[in-house]
Amino acid sequence: MAVLDLLVVIIEIILSQIKDDFFPPSFLDITPVCRVHYALRRVAIGCSVWFTIMFTFDRYVTICCEKLKAKYCTEKTAAVVLTTTGSLLCLKNIPTYFRLKPVLIIDGIPMYCSNSDAYYYDPVWKGWKRFEKFLTPLFPFGFILFLNTLTVRQILVASQVRKRLKGQSNGENSSDPEMESRRQSVILLFAISGTFIFLWLWYILNYFGVDDPLDSYGEYIFSQCAYMLQNLTCCTNTIVYVASLSKFREKLRNPLEAIFT
Known part of the structure; x- marks a missing residue:
């Protein structure tokens, strides 16, 4: 998730x-490069979005599905799930390359990218656009x-059961490593x-x-702020990991210490 x-x-x-x-314009603005x-x-x-879903599902299995936990929550399963998800999303975005057209032809070189007219009027492209929005982020x-x-x-039910079993329903307090672990997992x-x-x-x-952010200044500002906050999601996961997980901080600190030692 941090790498993505x-x-x-x-x-x-x-x-x-x-x-x-x-x-200024560069080779990145050449239409074939721009499409890629x-x-x-x-x-x-x-x-980035779907790895967040995979993480949420992994936490759900860990906390709520004891029988499935031993088989699913492994490094091998994580590698398979992430590789499969990434491959499917790469295949899903192949049509994106073909929906774009050049804006200008400069010295015989197509420059820049814009959506083709068919993207706005063709029923197939309209359906594809709705499918994209449903896949990211409506369904997630x-x-x-x-x-x-x-x-x-599940955690609330389990907490009540464990309190009764440990005799805490009468107000007795004692440490419970299992519930403390679940509490940290829920916070993360x-x-x-x-x-x-x-x-x-x-x-x-x-x-x-x-409908059209160019219709008014207020709608344009709201639209730009929405895109800014969407891009901001790429920063939050890594910050949360560094702040909350001691193992992640240790893994991050080891190579940094190795540079100086």
């Missing part, structure tokens, strides 16, 4: 947003809320999925509420 979020920073923010605002670049942007953002949005609800309910789960939901919410509201 870093790729979003490089591909979407640095090579797209910052380049367009502060640097835009497709990679969609792949990186899609993987609802699925994460659903999994979080099931996880919280809600920190990642909660920030994802909050930062993508404005993009969804913009998609359903703003």
Whole structure:
């Protein structure tokens, strides 16, 4: 998740947003390169979103499905799931390359990219656009809320049962490593999925509420803020990991210490 979020920073923010605002035209603006670049942007953002879903599902299995936990929550399964998800999203974004057309022809070289007319009027492309929005982020949005609800309910039920078994229902207090571990897991789960939901919410509201952001200045500002918050999601997961997981901090510290030692 951290690697994919870093790729979003490089591909979407640095090579797209910052380049367009502060640097002159370059080879990245040649239409074939621009098409590949835009497709990679969609792949990186899609993987960032769906890896968050995979993480949420992994937490759900760990906490709520004891029998499945031993088989599913392994490094091998994680590698298979992430590789399969990334491969499918790469295949899914192949049509993105063909929806773009050149804007200008300069010295026989096609430059820049814009959506073809068929993308706006062809029923197939209209259906594809709706499918893309459903896949990222409408379905992830609802699925994460659903999994979080099931996880919280399971934890509340388990907490009550363990308190009764340990005789804590009468107000006795004693440490419970299992519940402490689950509490930390839930904090991490809600920190990642909660920030994802909050930062993508404005993009969804913009998609359903703003027909054309150029119609008014206020709608344009709201649209740009929604895209900014969407891109901000690429920063949150790594920050949450560094702040909350001691193992992640240790893995991050080891190579940094090795540089100086």
